[in-house]
Amino acid sequence: MSLELLPGSVIGILGDRSSSHYLIQTAHNLGYTVATYTDKIEPITPSEADYQFHGADEWATFVGISSVITYANTWLTLEMIQKIADLSLPQGINLLEMTDDHAISRAFLEASSVNILPYALATSLEEISINAHQLGYPVVVKPIFKHGPHSSRVILRGEYDLGLVAPLIDGGTILVESWLDDVTELIVTAVRDAQGEVVIYPINYRKSVDQLAPVLWSSTDQLSADVVEAVNDTVAQIGQNIASVGAYTVAFLYSDTGNLYVRDVLAGLDDNTVLYSTTANISVYENHLRALVGQALAPVREVQQAILLPFNSAQIDKIQNHWHIKPEWRVFYHPGNQSGYVVSSGRSMDELWNQLLIAGVWDISTLQP
Template sequence: MTTQFYPGQTLGIIGEGINGPMLVQAARQMGFKVTVYSPDEKSELVHIADNYFVGTYYDWEKLKTFAESCDFITYESQNIQIETLNFLQKYGVLPQGTEALEISMDRLMERALLEENNINVLPYASAIDLNDIVTAAATLGYPIVLKPIQKNINPQLARVIDGPASIGRAAELIDNGTFIVESWLSDMRELSIVAAKGVDGHIEMFPMIENIFDNGKLVESLTAIKVPDEIEFEMQRIVNVVGDALNYRGVYQVDFYLTTTGNLMVKKLVATLSQESAIFGQVTNLSVYEQHIRAIAGIPVSVVTSSAPAILVPFDNLDNARLQTQWLIKDNWHFTFYHNAGYSLHAVHGHFVATGAELQYLIDQVEATKILLN
């Protein structure tokens, strides 16, 4: 199998997420032609690529033609069916493979990988009926959270159970398949490290980021954050262990929980690009998009250097008066608009990255605008 690719060859991109357009731009800047496959003929991907195919993820004849027209292929979000990617591998080269994505999208497989490598996760149990949930709750203690085994199942099926009186809330969910029952921690930080694994197995990491969510929706991501050295070293060790364990090339991400008592646990794995990793386009010597392409094209992944603290804030209303005001007056806010890239999946129109010399100044600046209230 070919493992190295050169300017003038064609990269195929399949997906409908927010990272696609930026990945296209990075690939073209690096000299590659780009052919995309999207289920949406109005997608921004379709309009900026050199060539495109529009079809469902089960249009096998069209997918075959797409794969054969590309020298190598990448998926740019986790919302691509494994069956579709396995089919593409019959007719084209997919350097990322499918093993890592399959593991990262299945919560039980993901936890098995982590536990095999002695990596801490939140206490959990699997459940197929209400009795299993009751038993798990007795073992884990309340509150607990129910999550479908498959991550691409409707996230609304996740449910926090506060105590025995609310256990009935799980009854309406359990018919939807197998769940995991997990301990629920409310007072903790959520941290991530984005890394890239190259063709030679070498792993390079981007600076640590902290993510703040509201009901599962990303509110902001911050970089140049501080944690105790031993915590950061352990996070980096885990990222290396995970990268070595996965049969994978490209950018990946490990998300962590850090409790107030200093306990570190892995929240989840992401076997591709994420929304929050876009922050690095403004604060490091290269973007995650260039690094991802370097990895899958067989080019040595670059050493990552950080240049400035930053905050990434998604927005979902272009008519927001506060946002329009900041557009006119903020010289350190850098805007990215998604147009028709992944809107149906993420319900966001874009993000801005605020950069500066001190993170606390940026936090105060964003809070003063009250942008986060909308």
């Protein structure tokens, strides 16, 4: 595949999440015209786009005007995936299918010879019970189709918990997977070009609290050289095995016994990419676009450390109270749902965590490692 699109060409962007907003800005900075499309009747696509299309009636016009089309969202509807399946996008749809289907992603990871947690597939409560016994408790049970970042799951710590999975059994396939309590979540984004070259961004820590957006922070000097090498080798290996051009993200679990597992491979531009806009010398958005238009990928290096914390509408007043006294903060705000992120950057992680604790916007005791 050879792509060479010079500035002035039209880049079509699917989706209307914050990642689309940042991608539009970056495309404009590079000299490209932008068209956006959402299948929603009432779109919330950022107004920075030069052309905006929405609804099935405008799909053909969007496709016709775009020199290349990319999806920024990690999650697309099944209808949208079906629409783009015949377009031969540089990104393809393989990553979208893996993002949405645990069975497809596990099969891909096994074929790529990367380390994953033991798992089994089931369709009934009896099969779940048998698989849980074979894998050993605790296990996590979840539908194979994710359909979003907060898909349903139940953790079983013994046979006495089997009743909890009843709401998940609907005749479809269920994933039963070993569960580790004492693990560290690591996440890495990389960009692959049409020639198969991969540039890898620094490793970040990730911590989820309930169903809230995750907290992310730099991992510099906190991981051994062996772990960093293993993570980067795995990300590169996955990059060689995917038929996709552009950004992808690999999520890991690192156990307290020193074992490293791949948890997921994600399509598009997820929340992790926001942090790199502060910690890396070049944003994921720019390298993603470079890959799509045939420009050489820029080498990546870390320039500073940072912590990303989400905020919601209830915390906006507290954020505003620090507006004039926090030079280390960058605020990314999404007016559509009155939420966003604060990215606090500097050279000392200890100082950054302490500053956030003093700010009093978040309960740092539940977030800090």
